[in-house]
Amino acid sequence: MSAAAQEFLVNAIAKSSDLEHRALIQRGMLSYDAAVVKGKLRFSDWEAARDRCAAVKAEGIANLGRLLIEFERRITQRGGHVHWAENAGQANEYVVELARARNVKTVVKSKSMVTEEIHLGAALEKNGITVWETDLGEFIVQLRREPPYHIVTPAMHLSRRQIADLFRDKLGEDVKDADPGRLVAAARVALRRAFFAAEMGISGANFLVADSGMVAISTNEGNGRLTTTIPRIHVVVAGIEKVIPRMSDLAALWPVLATSGTGQPITTYSTLIRGPRSAGENDGPEEFHVVLVDNGRTELLANPETEEVLKCIRCGACLNICPIFRHVGGHTYGTIYPGPIGSIYTPRTKDLSEWGHLSYACSICTACKGVCPVKIDLPKQLLLTRRDFISGRNVKAAERAGFAAFRWVTASGGRFQLMGWLGRKAVAAVNAFGLSGTALDPMRAWTKYRSPMKFPKKSFRGWWRDNGNR
Amino acid sequence: MNPPANSAANRKVALFVPCFVDQVAPRAAIDAVTVLRRIGCEIVFPDDQTCCGQPGFNTGHWEVARPCAEHFVRVFSRYDAIVCPSGSCTSMVRKHYPEVLESTPLRGDAVEVGKRVFEFAEYLVRVAGVTDVGARFPHAVTYHPSCHATRELGIYDEPMQLLRAVRDIDLRPLPNEGECCGFGGMFSTKFGMISAAMGDTKAGNIEQAGAEYVTTVDPSCLMHLEGVFGATGRKLKTIYLASILANTDGGADRGVNSPRRAK
Amino acid sequence: MGTVKTVASPAVNAARENILTRIAKANPDSRTRPVSAGSDALDAIFPAIPNQRQRFLDECAGNLTEVFVTTDAAHSADALALILSTVPAGEVYVQHDPALQPLISVLKEWRTVKLSSEGAPAESIQATVTLAHGFVAQTGSILMSSACGGRGASIVPPCHIVYGRGEQIVADIAAALARVADAIPDASYVGLITGSSRTADIEKILVQGAHGPRRLVVILEG
Numbered sequence: 012m013s014a015a016a017q018e019f020l021v022n023a024i025a026k027s028s029d030l031e032h033r034a035l036i037q038r039g040m041l042s043y044d045a046a047v048v049k050g051k052l053r054f055s056d057w058e059a060a061r062d063r064c065a066a067v068k069a070e071g072i073a074n075l076g077r078l079l080i081e082f083e084r085r086i087t088q089r090g091g092h093v094h095w096a097e098n099a100g101q102a103n104e105y106v107v108e109l110a111r112a113r114n115v116k117t118v119v120k121s122k123s124m125v126t127e128e129i130h131l132g133a134a135l136e137k138n139g140i141t142v143w144e145t146d147l148g149e150f151i152v153q154l155r156r157e158p159p160y161h162i163v164t165p166a167m168h169l170s171r172r173q174i175a176d177l178f179r180d181k182l183g184e185d186v187k188d189a190d191p192g193r194l195v196a197a198a199r200v201a202l203r204r205a206f207f208a209a210e211m212g213i214s215g216a217n218f219l220v221a222d223s224g225m226v227a228i229s230t231n232e233g234n235g236r237l238t239t240t241i242p243r244i245h246v247v248v249a250g251i252e253k254v255i256p257r258m259s260d261l262a263a264l265w266p267v268l269a270t271s272g273t274g275q276p277i278t279t280y281s282t283l284i285r286g287p288r289s290a291g292e293n294d295g296p297e298e299f300h301v302v303l304v305d306n307g308r309t310e311l312l313a314n315p316e317t318e319e320v321l322k323c324i325r326c327g328a329c330l331n332i333c334p335i336f337r338h339v340g341g342h343t344y345g346t347i348y349p350g351p352i353g354s355i356y357t358p359r360t361k362d363l364s365e366w367g368h369l370s371y372a373c374s375i376c377t378a379c380k381g382v383c384p385v386k387i388d389l390p391k392q393l394l395l396t397r398r399d400f401i402s403g404r405n406v407k408a409a410e411r412a413g414f415a416a417f418r419w420v421t422a423s424g425g426r427f428q429l430m431g432w433l434g435r436k437a438v439a440a441v442n443a444f445g446l447s448g449t450a451l452d453p454m455r456a457w458t459k460y461r462s463p464m465k466f467p468k469k470s471f472r473g474w475w476r477d478n479g480n481r
Numbered sequence: 482m483n484p485p486a487n488s489a490a491n492r493k494v495a496l497f498v499p500c501f502v503d504q505v506a507p508r509a510a511i512d513a514v515t516v517l518r519r520i521g522c523e524i525v526f527p528d529d530q531t532c533c534g535q536p537g538f539n540t541g542h543w544e545v546a547r548p549c550a551e552h553f554v555r556v557f558s559r560y561d562a563i564v565c566p567s568g569s570c571t572s573m574v575r576k577h578y579p580e581v582l583e584s585t586p587l588r589g590d591a592v593e594v595g596k597r598v599f600e601f602a603e604y605l606v607r608v609a610g611v612t613d614v615g616a617r618f619p620h621a622v623t624y625h626p627s628c629h630a631t632r633e634l635g636i637y638d639e640p641m642q643l644l645r646a647v648r649d650i651d652l653r654p655l656p657n658e659g660e661c662c663g664f665g666g667m668f669s670t671k672f673g674m675i676s677a678a679m680g681d682t683k684a685g686n687i688e689q690a691g692a693e694y695v696t697t698v699d700p701s702c703l704m705h706l707e708g709v710f711g712a713t714g715r716k717l718k719t720i721y722l723a724s725i726l727a728n729t730d731g732g733a734d735r736g737v738n739s740p741r742r743a744k
Numbered sequence: 745m746g747t748v749k750t751v752a753s754p755a756v757n758a759a760r761e762n763i764l765t766r767i768a769k770a771n772p773d774s775r776t777r778p779v780s781a782g783s784d785a786l787d788a789i790f791p792a793i794p795n796q797r798q799r800f801l802d803e804c805a806g807n808l809t810e811v812f813v814t815t816d817a818a819h820s821a822d823a824l825a826l827i828l829s830t831v832p833a834g835e836v837y838v839q840h841d842p843a844l845q846p847l848i849s850v851l852k853e854w855r856t857v858k859l860s861s862e863g864a865p866a867e868s869i870q871a872t873v874t875l876a877h878g879f880v881a882q883t884g885s886i887l888m889s890s891a892c893g894g895r896g897a898s899i900v901p902p903c904h905i906v907y908g909r910g911e912q913i914v915a916d917i918a919a920a921l922a923r924v925a926d927a928i929p930d931a932s933y934v935g936l937i938t939g940s941s942r943t944a945d946i947e948k949i950l951v952q953g954a955h956g957p958r959r960l961v962v963i964l965e966g
Contacts, residue, residue, distance in 0.1 A: 089932075097763060232954035280938075460676065
């Protein structure tokens with residue numbers, strides 16, 4: 012078992028029995044569920060909307076090279092710079108060097124999963140640059156020095172009381188009644204100073220639009236707008252799979268992303284950036300850089316079976332519906348991307364042996380498949396990841412032997428009947444000798460968390476043979 | 482009872498009994514036989530059958546799932562109608578055999594046999610056209626829509642119609658019914674703590690429904706929930722759908738794998 | 745341009761070529777691709793909007809955009825005065841455009857007005873007044889750009905006031921985006937703004953007024 016798998020089990024045990032955590036998450040998810048039901052009513056045909064978004068993202072991936080070149084050309088035409096990074100190291104190196112060359116002391120960041128993926132914040136801080144996460148949820152977990160809990164609502168695991176205590180300790184702001192409105196106001200004041208002091212703003216991108224050379228950023232708080240307006244340098248970091256063919260595609264993608272993400276018709280600020288401030292504009296960044304990040308995405312592309320995973324628009328719907336996520340929460344996974352998408356993405360782009368266990372932390376209930384707005388067959392991807400994990404010989408010899416035995420036993424009805432009878436006798440013996448739950452009990456993995464099964468004296472075959480077969 | 486024009490009278494049906502039902506929870510299959518016979522089916526049990534291969538498939542051991550699938554196809558191809566008291570095993574055959582047997586000679590046969598395999602409730606309602614099997618079960622029951630049956634096979638109305646026709650039944654809606662009970666095959670032991678937590682949440686919802694029994698079309702869900710009820714000291718009971726339908730007189734406790742005197 | 749590696753640098757070109765090569769190898773033309781549905785497919789996704797003006801007003805009510813419906817410029821000027829009477833004392837930043845002149849001529853007498861042509865909005869401004877490129881009925885959104893007094897005008901102040909005309913209402917997001925290509929070819933920022941800034945990051949409870957304006961007001965004339 013890999014170190015990551017062991018850690019997962021330890022965290023899962025802790026969270027599974029944490030009823031307070033479970034209640035908090037359930038509350039949040041039920042409110043999300045209700046919002047999405049309402050949100051879907053705005054569509055005359057939600058399924059057609061999913062089909063359309065799936066088709067647009069598939070088209071983007073199918074034409075990835077050509078669209079990225081077109082995007083780059085248009086950005087460059089308007090005075091922006093496009094930098095290509097094969098991996099996290101190259102991406103971070105570019106941004107750090109840019110910051111140093113421009114005497115950047117302070118950076119404000121709006122929410123970007125890929126910047127977490129490449130640990131850009133840490134790279135900047137190592138070089139003496141202060142980084143402020145400006146999305147409220149990200150700001151909160153940054154103060155707590157912990158990773159985001161959820162890709163859309165990073166601090167959903169915290170109560171207002173915990174956040175009030177955090178603000179008192181870290182910001183010196185004492186919001187005595189922990190009122191959410193006053194907590195938000197306190198964060199606004201703190202981050203306002205950062206926005207106006209920062210020399211560089213770093214954002215992600217929800218979409219990179221090829222036909223018009225635009226970076227599309229969807230936010231609700233306005234931090235994405237301020238990040239890309241006040242500082243004199245704007246850097247966009249985006250995965251290469253974010254490119255879409257046309258601006259008109261956003262007419263479907265924007266509402267679908269918002270509906271799946273939060274149940275909203277559209278996010279408050281649906282922003283399109285073409286580059287640095289144009290001639291004659293009174294404000295806006297003087298410099299504009301887009302860092303296109305591969306970091307394993309071309310691996311997914313190279314495999315026809317996994318290509319569809321690149322359609323993901325990071326809406327969080329699969330996390331929200333996933334019963335495993337609802338019971339263990341986002342931190343248990345130990346990855347930047349949790350939930351169903353993360354359990355495929357991480358083993359596939361990092362290390363299958365190290366992270367393959369995530370693909371097993373799933374009951375294949377297939378609820379995620381029904382909610383993915385771009386129709387990724389997530390359960391199928393999870394099963395394929397398991398298949399490849401096994402063919403990579405990543406399981407213990409005992410499991411391989413167990414399945415080899417299973418194969419032998421299931422080759423004929425007679426053999427199956429005999430081995431079943433022996434098995435039931437063995438379990439009965441274990442119970443008779445009071446060895447249930449001990450190392451000698453073949454059912455102990457079951458009985459660790461459940462009362463023992465009552466094994467029947469006769470199998471169905473036995474019954475059929477004796478009195479069933481009229 | 483109301484056998485309609487396309488009555489199942491004299492229909493021959495091959496029984497596909499899931500491996501664990503055979504060995505651990507035979508009551509589910511026995512009661513399915515009782516109900517199918519009551520509506521006039523002739524039951525055949527091909528005794529060379531073993532396992533649909535789902536345990537291998539779901540754990541990534543496709544090299545084990547493949548021979549199981551091939552064996553199944555060989556055993557069952559000759560039958561016009563195959564009925565299975567399990568949504569997940571039916572789904573394995575119908576939805577996943579083509580994948581597992583990709584580029585093998587038996588793929589075509591697997592697709593064909595998949596069209597003739599039916600989950601128990603599906604068979605009764607969609608094929609035999611029967612919703613009232615003359616059952617009586619005067620208890621508060623809630624239906625858990627098991628994942629494979631509901632989402633992969635689209636089976637939901639059929640078990641509900643069958644349950645609504647049961648005399649004196651007190652059918653309760655299940656809060657958050659769509660959420661998985663936590664069994665998930667090997668997931669139940671590989672990640673037992675999560676599986677048990679999910680079962681605990683499901684149990685809480687069943688209690689909230691005010692039900693005495695939970696039923697579904699997948700005995701494996703029930704096996705898991707029964708274990709969770711026991712471990713958490715809950716007074717709830719499980720009963721497989723066919724076992725409700727097999728009751729004509731309001732019968733005694735029929736937990737999914739409780740013993741019953743042989744007739 | 746400082747010591748940063750630019751597009752011309754060989755090391756950068758290597759990464760670009762490597763990535764494009766990997767993409768090309770992964771994505772041969774021989775693989776069949778689904779053809780994307782044309783934009784007319786949107787008719788199948790969203791219901792038709794019989795009364796765009798009413799829809800716009802209903803959506804604004806839902807997303808907490810305040811709307812003042814006025815009949816003419818004088819009426820609009822009164823509305824602006826009324827709105828600003830509830831805005832704390834402080835500078836008002838106004839897009840420098842002839843269309844806004846009638847509105848602010850009186851305003852200058854009792855409020856400090858800074859025009860966008862004088863520079864970026866200061867952190868301390870209390871309100872901004874701008875035009876818009878259009879209003880979207882489908883979502884109650886405002887089509888803005890940096891041509892409407894700059895980027896900051898629609899995000900820096902606690903109160904953003906938009907002055908527009910009823911005939912600027914378009915049906916949906918698709919129509920608004922179509923307008924971008926034609927009518928807003930040069931602006932470095934274009935966007936749809938839908939309601940006031942908000943967050944639900946604390947216990948999933950919706951709070952108005954995060955980093956952007958807490959108040960978004962539309963004066964809709966005619």
